[in-house]
Amino acid sequence: MSTEIQEMPEQGEIILATVTKVMDHGAYVTLEEYDDIQGFLHISEIAPGWIRSVNRFVRVGEKKVLLVKKVNSQRGDIDLSLKQVSKDQKKQKLKEVKKFEKGKTLLQNIQERTGLKDEEIEELEDSIYSKFDTVYDAFISIGRNGIESVKDLNIATKTSAVIEDICSKIKLPSVEIRGIMEITSNRSDGVDIIKETLLDVIKRDSTADITYLGAPKYRLSITSEDFKSAEKILKPIIGEIENNIQKKKGSFRFTREDSKKTREN
Numbered sequence: 334m335s336t337e338i339q340e341m342p343e344q345g346e347i348i349l350a351t352v353t354k355v356m357d358h359g360a361y362v363t364l365e366e367y368d369d370i371q372g373f374l375h376i377s378e379i380a381p382g383w384i385r386s387v388n389r390f391v392r393v394g395e396k397k398v399l400l401v402k403k404v405n406s407q408r409g410d411i412d413l414s415l416k417q418v419s420k421d422q423k424k425q426k427l428k429e430v431k432k433f434e435k436g437k438t439l440l441q442n443i444q445e446r447t448g449l450k451d452e453e454i455e456e457l458e459d460s461i462y463s464k465f466d467t468v469y470d471a472f473i474s475i476g477r478n479g480i481e482s483v484k485d486l487n488i489a490t491k492t493s494a495v496i497e498d499i500c501s502k503i504k505l506p507s508v509e510i511r512g513i514m515e516i517t518s519n520r521s522d523g524v525d526i527i528k529e530t531l532l533d534v535i536k537r538d539s540t541a542d543i544t545y546l547g548a549p550k551y552r553l554s555i556t557s558e559d560f561k562s563a564e565k566i567l568k569p570i571i572g573e574i575e576n577n578i579q580k581k582k583g584s585f586r587f588t589r590e591d592s593k594k595t596r597e598n
Contacts, residue, residue, distance in 0.1 A: 346401045347426045360391045372411035398423040436468030446495045460486045476500040510563045510592040511554035518583035530577045
């Protein structure tokens with residue numbers, strides 16, 4: 334008779350856990366990613382400095398992003414830390430968990446619409462993970478590039494049709510970067526020069542939007558799938574506008590504004 338070995342997290346791993354019991358010297362938590370095995374968060378690893386009450390920092394039922402400090406596989410002990418988790422690590426972990434949960438929902442949707450058995454859904458999931466980091470990433474790729482982007486996964490025609498339909502209804506995440514352009518021209522036809530220059534940009538690039546704020550200011554915004562691609566689009570547009578205006582003896586100045594995510598599905 335074989336005994337299944339419980340998978341354990343690795344030292345240094347960032348995990349998400351739920352607080353199940355709070356005591357004077359720390360708190361016990363369960364690790365959902367590891368079949369709800371138990372870990373311990375000692376009071377000294379909750380926050381810097383002296384802690385009067387553990388309940389001020391952790392409460393039963395709360396989910397916490399924690400660092401795995403030490404793992405003893407033989408004894409089943411997992412020592413955790415809250416204070417050693419940076420803001421960036423917490424943000425990244427929560428983002429990963431959110432993607433994972435979205436992926437589970439998408440797979441459930443496929444199963445409901447296709448009638449696939451549990452093992453068939455697992456096979457589909459394994460196939461997706463052979464090419465993508467998450468199921469959600471795969472669906473975003475299909476939403477942007479079509480079902481052809483997963484053609485090499487050999488997904489059944491009926492299932493592919495359902496996936497394609499689901500992806501067509503997903504609001505794709507995007508970002509916006511923007512800034513204020515100050516454009517002036519002392520020529521008699523200066524207004525027309527500025528107008529034609531800006532209209533040419535809008536006509537050629539659907540990701541660009543220009544809003545008149547009142548002379549001499551205009552807001553230029555670029556919407557794209559991520560900040561890197563948005564920046565790549567922005568730079569030549571600014572260069573083109575600046576060159577065209579300066580060639581006709583006008584002046585141009587661009588000041589960046591805060592960037593933002595415009596849509597989070």
